[in-house]
Each structure stands twice: as C-alpha cells, then as structure tokens.
Amino acid sequence: MLTYLIRRLFAAVLLLFIVSAVVFVIFFLVPRIGGATADDLASRYVGKSAGEAQIHAQAIKLGFTDPIWVQYGRFVKGVLTGSDYDTGAGIDHCPAPCLGYSYITQNPVLPDILDRLPVTGILAAGAAFLWLVGGVGTGVISALKRGSVLDRGFMGIALAGVSLPIFFTGLLSLTIFSYGLKWTYAGGASPMDATGPLDLVHRMLLPWITLAFLYAASYARLTRAGMLETMNEDYIRTARAKGLREHDVVVRHGLRSALTPILTIFGLDLGLLLGGAVLTETTFSLQGIGYYAVQAITNNDLPKVLGVTLFGAVFVIFASLIVDLLYAVLDPRVRTS
Amino acid sequence: MSQSTNETTSRADDRTRRRDKGATAVNTLDGIGGMGAPAADAFLSVRDLRVHFPTDDGVVKSVDGLSFDVARGKTLGIVGESGSGKSVTSMSIMGLHKPGTVRMTGSIKLDETELIGAKPERVRELRGKRMAMIFQDPLSAMHPFYTVGHQIIEAYRIHNKVSTSVAKKHAIDMLGRVGIPQPSSRVDDYPHQFSGGMRQRAMIAMALSCDPDLLIADEPTTALDVTVQAQILDLIRDLQSEFNSAVILITHDLGVVAELSDDIMVMYAGRSVEYATADEVFTRPQHPYTWGLLSSMPRLDRVRTERLRPIKGAPPSLINVPSGCPFHPRCAYADRTGGLSQSERPPFAETYPRHYSACHLTREERTTIWENDIRPTL
Numbered sequence: 001m002l003t004y005l006i007r008r009l010f011a012a013v014l015l016l017f018i019v020s021a022v023v024f025v026i027f028f029l030v031p032r033i034g035g036a037t038a039d040d041l042a043s044r045y046v047g048k049s050a051g052e053a054q055i056h057a058q059a060i061k062l063g064f065t066d067p068i069w070v071q072y073g074r075f076v077k078g079v080l081t082g083s084d085y086d087t088g089a090g091i092d093h094c095p096a097p098c099l100g101y102s103y104i105t106q107n108p109v110l111p112d113i114l115d116r117l118p119v120t121g122i123l124a125a126g127a128a129f130l131w132l133v134g135g136v137g138t139g140v141i142s143a144l145k146r147g148s149v150l151d152r153g154f155m156g157i158a159l160a161g162v163s164l165p166i167f168f169t170g171l172l173s174l175t176i177f178s179y180g181l182k183w184t185y186a187g188g189a190s191p192m193d194a195t196g197p198l199d200l201v202h203r204m205l206l207p208w209i210t211l212a213f214l215y216a217a218s219y220a221r222l223t224r225a226g227m228l229e230t231m232n233e234d235y236i237r238t239a240r241a242k243g244l245r246e247h248d249v250v251v252r253h254g255l256r257s258a259l260t261p262i263l264t265i266f267g268l269d270l271g272l273l274l275g276g277a278v279l280t281e282t283t284f285s286l287q288g289i290g291y292y293a294v295q296a297i298t299n300n301d302l303p304k305v306l307g308v309t310l311f312g313a314v315f316v317i318f319a320s321l322i323v324d325l326l327y328a329v330l331d332p333r334v335r336t337s
Numbered sequence: 338m339s340q341s342t343n344e345t346t347s348r349a350d351d352r353t354r355r356r357d358k359g360a361t362a363v364n365t366l367d368g369i370g371g372m373g374a375p376a377a378d379a380f381l382s383v384r385d386l387r388v389h390f391p392t393d394d395g396v397v398k399s400v401d402g403l404s405f406d407v408a409r410g411k412t413l414g415i416v417g418e419s420g421s422g423k424s425v426t427s428m429s430i431m432g433l434h435k436p437g438t439v440r441m442t443g444s445i446k447l448d449e450t451e452l453i454g455a456k457p458e459r460v461r462e463l464r465g466k467r468m469a470m471i472f473q474d475p476l477s478a479m480h481p482f483y484t485v486g487h488q489i490i491e492a493y494r495i496h497n498k499v500s501t502s503v504a505k506k507h508a509i510d511m512l513g514r515v516g517i518p519q520p521s522s523r524v525d526d527y528p529h530q531f532s533g534g535m536r537q538r539a540m541i542a543m544a545l546s547c548d549p550d551l552l553i554a555d556e557p558t559t560a561l562d563v564t565v566q567a568q569i570l571d572l573i574r575d576l577q578s579e580f581n582s583a584v585i586l587i588t589h590d591l592g593v594v595a596e597l598s599d600d601i602m603v604m605y606a607g608r609s610v611e612y613a614t615a616d617e618v619f620t621r622p623q624h625p626y627t628w629g630l631l632s633s634m635p636r637l638d639r640v641r642t643e644r645l646r647p648i649k650g651a652p653p654s655l656i657n658v659p660s661g662c663p664f665h666p667r668c669a670y671a672d673r674t675g676g677l678s679q680s681e682r683p684p685f686a687e688t689y690p691r692h693y694s695a696c697h698l699t700r701e702e703r704t705t706i707w708e709n710d711i712r713p714t715l
Contacts, residue, residue: 238472242465242543243461243495332484
C-alpha cells in the first residue's frame with residue numbers, strides 16, 4: 001500500500017511537470033512558431049505610446065528573447081526555489097512555489113489565486129452538496145419507479161439540465177429571482193462579505209442551485225443507470241431472500257454498489273471545480289478562480305493563465321489520486337489485488 | 338405477491354370444465370396438476386400454482402397448474418430443462434417476484450400459512466426465518482462489498498433481536514458447522530477471498546442461520562467443480578438431518594436428484610409431468626420426457642460406445658404452449674395415441690399408487706416401451 005502510494009505520488013508530480021510543459025509550450029512557444037517575435041509578444045505589456053526600444057527592453061526584461069527552454073527552466077526554478085523579480089520600483093522576492101508575476105499588475109500570481117480560492121471553494125462545496133443529494137436522490141427514485149410518470153418527469157428535467165448551459169440557466173434564474181422577484185442578491189455578492197451563515201446561503205443560493213442543476217442532472221442519470229443495473233444483481237435477490245426490508249435492500253445493498261462509481265466521478269468533478277467554476281463565477285460575478293482566469297485571458301496576462309491552469313491541474317491530479325485510494329476503501333476487491 | 342388475486346372459484350370452475358373435456362383417464366385426481374388434499378405431514382403444500390407474467394408479446398405461463406407437498410426432513414427434487422418453470426416456482430414460494438409483474442393464483446401453504454395473497458410484509462417476515470434459499474452462483478449471490486460474516490450477521494439479526502457480537506459468534510459457529518476451516522478468521526473475509534465451494538458453504542451457512550424449516554436449493558452445485566459438488570450435496574444432506582428441515586432441490590441433473598431426493602417432480606413447460614418417489618421414478622418412469630432425461634444422462638459406469646442422446650427439439654415457448662400435451666412435438670410416441678396427444682391435455686393421473694404422470698399412453702403401453710425400448714439402452 002505504501003509503495004503504491006509513493007508510486008502514485010511520484011507519478012502525480014511527473015504529470016504536473018508534463019502539464020506545465022504543455023501549457024508553457026501552448027502560451028509561449030506556439031505564438032513564436034506562428035511568426036510572432038519576442039518584441040511582438042512584449043508589445044502587449046507596454047504602454048500604447050511605447051517606442052520600439054522600450055518594447056525591446058520589455059521583451060528582454062520578461063525574458064522573451066531567451067530560448068524557450070531557458071524560459072521554461074526559469075519558470076520551473078521559480079516553482080521549486082522561488083525567484084526574484086524587478087517590479088520597476090525595486091526587487092521583490094517571490095518564495096517557492098512561485099508561479100510568476102503578472103505582466104500587467106506586477107503582482108505575484110499564487111497569492112492572487114489563493115485569495116480567490118475561498119470563493120470558488122464555497123461555491124463548489126455548496127453546489128456539490130446540493131447536486132449529490134439531489135442527483136442521487138432523484139436517480140434512485142427514478143430507478144425504483146422505472147417507467148412511471150415520476151421517472152419520466154425526472155429524466156426529462158435531467159435531460160434539460162445536462163443540455164442547458166450555465167450562462168443560460170444562470171441568467172434566467174438571475175432574471176427571475178434576483179431582478180424579478182428580488183429574492184436574492186443581483187449577482188456580485190461575494191460570500192466573503194457574508195455577515196453570518198444565513199446571509200451566506202442567501203448570497204450563494206442562486207449560484208449553488210444553478211451550478212448544482214447541471215451536475216445533478218448528470219448524476220441523476222448515472223445513479224439511475226447504476227441502480228437499474230445493481231438492483232438486478234443476484235445479491236439483491238439474496239438480500240431479499242434473507243427477509244431484509246425493501247428499504248434496507250435498496251440502500252444497503254443496491255445503493256452501496258451503485259454509489260461507488262458515482263463517488264469516484266464526484267471526486268474528479270469536485271477537483272475540477274476547485275480549479276475554477278468559470279461559467280458560474282462569470283455569470284454571477286463571483287470573484288473566484290474562474291473569474292480570475294477569464295480576466296487573465298482577456299488581458300493576455302500569460303503568467304496568470306499559466307498559474308491558474310497549473311493550479312487547476314494540481315486539484316484534478318490529486319483528486320484522482322484520492323479517488324483511486326478511496327476506491328480501494330469502497331471496493332474490497334480492489335484492495336487485495 | 339401483492340398482485341395475486343384470489344381466483345380460486347373461477348379457477349375451480351375452469352378446472353372442472355377442462356377435466357370433463359379430457360375425462361379419459363381412470364384415476365384423475367383434482368384435474369390437471371391437482372392432487373387433492375395435502376398430505377397429512379406436508380410442511381409445504383402447493384396446489385394448482387399458476388405464475389403468469391403478462392408481457393407485450395403475450396402472457397408467459399411460466400408455471401401453469403403445479404401441485405406438490407414437502408414434509409419436514411424430506412427432500413423433493415424438481416427436475417426439468419431450462420425454462421420449465423423450476424426457478425419461477427421457487428421464487429414464487431419465497432415471494433421474490435417483483436410486485437406488479439406477475440399474476441399468481443392457486444395456493445402455497447407453508448405450515449398452514451397461505452402465502453398467495455398474503456401481505457408482502459408477512460411473507461418477508463417468513464423469508465429467511467422459516468424458509469430460506471441458496472442460489473446457483475454463490476459468487477454473484479453474495480454482496481462483493483461486505484464480508485461473509487457481515488452478510489450472515491445481517492441475515493441472523495433481521496429475525497433475531499441480538500447484539501452484533503452475539504450474532505457474530507453465531508456466524509462463526511454456522512461457518513464452522515458448514516465445514517469452513519478457521520471460521521473465526523474467515524468470518525472477516527470477503528466473498529472473493531473464498532473459493533467456489535467455500536462460497537457455497539457460506540451461502541448455506543447464511544441460509545441456515547435462522548434455522549429455517551424449508552430450504553430451497555436452486556441448482557446449488559451447477560456452478561461448482563464436480564469434486565466440490567459431492568461435498569456440497571453431502572453437506573446439504575447432513576444439515577437436513579440435523580435441522581430436520583424440508584428441502585426442495587432444484588436441478589437439471591438427475592444424478593444430483595438421485596443422490597438426495599425422497600420424491601421427484603419432473604417439470605415440463607411449467608407443469609408437472611411426473612411426480613413420485615425417487616425409487617419409483619428411477620425404476621418405472623411413466624413419462625416419455627422422463628425417459629428422455631434418463632437417456633440423455635452421461636454414464637460413467639459404461640463403455641462409451643455412442644454419443645449422448647439429447648432430447649430432440651427445443652423447450653416450447655411459454656406464451657404459445659403446444660396444444661394437447663405440451664411435450665407432443667418432441668415426443669417419439671405421440672403418434673401412438675390416435676391424435677389425443679395433439680388435441681387433449683393429458684390428465685395428471687395416478688398410474689401407480691402415489692405415482693402421478695401426465696401422458697395419454699396407457700399404463701401397459703408405457704410399461705412395454707420402458708421395458709423394451711428405453712431401459713435396455715440406459
């Protein structure tokens with residue numbers, strides 16, 4: 001088990017390296033291959049009136065004139081040991097792991113991201129709770145009442161849920177509940193300013209529900225399919241033959257099996273969301289990591305984009321590691337083999 | 338169970354009509370599939386059981402008029418091809434059919450308690466406690482995520498209000514009784530850590546944990562190695578004498594039945610075609626289908642001179658059961674009854690005392706065929 005864990009951790013780190021290299025290549029090498037010179041890249045990060053000499057000086061300062069592997073090496077070195085950066089007003093030190101400085105605001109990227117993590121975390125956690133309870137619940141009911149009006153209704157709603165994008169459902173719910181009925185904040189209500197738990201719920205309920213709706217829909221479909229399969233297993237018949245109450249047959253024997261694959265998907269989904277719920281945060285103007293990423297892309301602020309991408313990758317990679325370890329806990333057949 | 342309705346009256350009329358129509362046999366008892374009053378010592382008594390599944394293609398008559406008795410300490414072997422209704426019968430007794438998918442009529446009396454039409458909750462209380470079942474494939478029949486011990490403890494605690502530790506002691510005790518070595522450590526193993534034979538032993542331990550009066554074994558050895566089969570059958574026999582329970586042994590293997598059964602019922606297309614003591618069935622079988630089953634059995638005590646002799650044709654559709662005797666399309670002797678086999682359903686008659694069979698051939702014809710054509714070739 002320990003060797004397995006060490007092997008997986010090693011693989012996770014290796015994967016992060018590969019991800020960082022790929023992302024680096026996409027943002028720093030691809031434009032150059034496309035014909036842009038170092039000065040072209042640097043011209044985005046100087047004032048409008050800057051002359052060629054100024055642009056070239058900026059290119060040298062940002063390191064665009066160095067070969068790509070030197071640039072990448074500098075980035076990796078920053079992550080591992082930290083780096084110093086000239087902000088123009090003095091030399092700042094950025095401790096490891098340093099994901100670099102914004103080309104525009106001169107702020108180090110990682111503290112920015114960590115600042116925004118709670119917002120994304122609150123959004124993801126609340127939504128995850130809602131979609132897990134709602135999705136699995138409706139999935140189980142649908143499976144047990146297969147073919148009934150209830151089942152068809154649930155599955156119809158679920159189909160809408162997986163089909164409708166968040167910027168549609170989000171704007172629709174904002175229009176109705178915030179601007180129309182004035183039940184909730186009209187967007188931009190940061191959960192960090194909440195005065196208490198109730199106020200937090202009041203601020204976050206609409207984004208939670210909107211985000212949860214999307215996931216709950218696919219979880220309901222997954223749960224339904226899983227339950228239909230497991231409830232036909234021989235061991236369900238055995239459980240009934242023992243005289244177990246139907247409720248216990250469904251929950252302890254049926255759901256226990258159907259839930260195992262759901263939980264692994266849940267881990268990955270949650271990991272992905274913690275790297276930024278781009279659409280939801282943008283729609284509801286929540287200053288989370290996703291919102292930060294969108295701003296970075298709009299401004300062409302490459303270190304920010306690189307930082308957010310890597311940060312998200314860390315969550316996804318470790319979520320999948322945890323999920324794999326959890327699977328061994330949930331399914332004893334995996335444990336021994 | 339909840340869907341079953343009490344159609345006894347209309348069914349009885351129906352049966353009378355049919356009996357009048359086919360009143361050719363001498364000893365017709367209670368119409369087709371009927372056998373009259375339950376035997377005095379019967380613990381389980383099934384009368385005119387019909388289990389029909391309405392589907393889009395028509396009504397599947399999986400069991401269509403079945404009657405039998407099982408006494409405590411006795412074993413009834415139910416034999417037949419796949420799709421003859423053996424497993425459906427056992428599921429009906431246990432009340433395990435999905436409600437709403439099935440129409441059950443007739444009578445299933447477990448120690449004077451009528452199960453057909455009984456409240457599902459009442460049947461559930463009996464399941465596991467008074468009647469238990471072991472299944473064909475012990476790997477898929479046990480939950481892969483729970484330890485063997487957990488599953489036995491669960492079965493025990495449904496019907497006995499005891500603490501988990503007491504139940505665990507009982508589970509260890511049961512595992513030891515079914516012959517699992519080091520039961521106190523194996524109790525915490527998962528099913529996949531057991532071998533096939535061990536798993537079936539564990540299933541038996543689970544089924545017997547509440548000391549049921551009726552044990553239904555649905556092809557308990559089919560998924561096992563031949564060497565393990567004999568051990569499991571021995572175990573069932575030993576435990577039966579220890580617990581004095583009634584046993585229904587469902588199988589397609591006449592060898593297994595011969596070893597364990599007191600009585601044998603041969604099923605074809607959802608009906609009983611022959612029902613007698615094991616001795617009777619093996620010494621003077623009365624039905625061509627039974628002859629076919631006996632002929633198709635591989636024999637080890639003979640020089641292999643020829644191929645196995647399967648019964649020609651395939652089991653009939655249970656939606657459109659052939660007219661007359663359902664076996665007539667596959668029967669080599671159907672043309673000897675002067676068209677009766679094609680048009681009339683043969684009555685389930687007592688050809689010899691306590692030996693029932695459903696065939697239009699006369700007793701003498703059957704004796705001649707059995708003695709001259711079948712027995713010498715076995």
